[in-house]
Amino acid sequence: MDSRFRLGGIAALVCAMCFVIGFTMILFVMPDIHVNGDERLQAILAQPRLIQSWYLIIFVLFGIALLLLNRSLYLPPAEASGQLQLIGALIGYVWAAYVFAIGFISVLTIEYLLHQSATQIEQAWPAIFAIQTGLGDGVEWIGGIWMVMINLSLYYHRVVSRQLSVYGGIVGITGLFTLYPxxxxxxxxxxxxxxLWFCWLGSLLLRQKVRLLPT
Known part of the structure; x- marks a missing residue:
């Protein structure tokens, strides 16, 4: 059980780190990448490896950490059951799959663009950009759903402090607003x-101040 808490705590902190790296890139290193499609394309062509690494961190690494965190919060299915917890766990897996899809599409399409002529890039980029944004690039609604569900479970079972679960629920509701363009x-x-939520939860897991949720 100690290793389960430790792994979950580290995973939560890695999730927080991925967000920090994401914001650092957007705000300070390469703000052009988040302006519009044309600016993003120019940024990708100028620094393809940097942006590929960034995508791998904020999407793929985040997805792996999210899977580990999601699993670390729940008891094995044979030990307990609960519909709310099951839905929350499943949504966590869906969110992880979602960010995996965005991440790998973003990384692999950059590799594709690097081997095309200028004319081919100009023709292909609108479709690539549409796929990225259509999958939810920058829209955190599914993460908001997971945050609401997981914090409802944390609150109901008193697994963590009420302050953390209420705060997490508010964060989740904030994410749901992104559904509206x-x-x-x-x-x-x-x-x-x-x-903050990931860091808060991660510190509790590392100190084993959390009980596992039933699934």
């Missing part, structure tokens, strides 16, 4: 707030 920018607020 005019509020897409709220995704940034969601990410910042989630950094």
């Amino acid at each position: 005019p509020f897409a920018a709220v995704g940034g607020v969601f990410g910042v707030l989630q950094i």
Whole structure:
């Protein structure tokens, strides 16, 4: 059980780190990547390996850490059962699959673009950009659903302090606002707030101040 808590705590901190790296890139290193499609393409062609590494961290590494965190919070199915917890766990896996899809598409399409002529890049990029944004690039609604569900479970079973679960629920509701296009920018607020939640939960897991949720 100690190793389960330790792994979950590390995974939560890695999730927070991925958000920090994501914001650092957008705000300070390469702000052009988040302006529009044309600016993103120019940034990709200028620094393809840097952006591929960034995508691997914020999507693929985050997805792996999320899977580990999600699993570390629950008892084995044979030991307990609960519909709310099961739904929350499944949504966590869906979110991880979602970010895996975005991450690998983003990384592999960069590799594809690097081997095309300027004309082919110009023709292919609108479709690639549409796929990235269509999958939810920058929209955290599914993460918001997971945050709401997991914190409802944490609150109901009193697994962590009420302050943490209430705060996490508020963060989740913030993420749900990104479903409405005019509020897409709220995704940034969601990410910042989630950094604190991941760090808070991670510290509790590392100190074994958390009980496992039934599944």
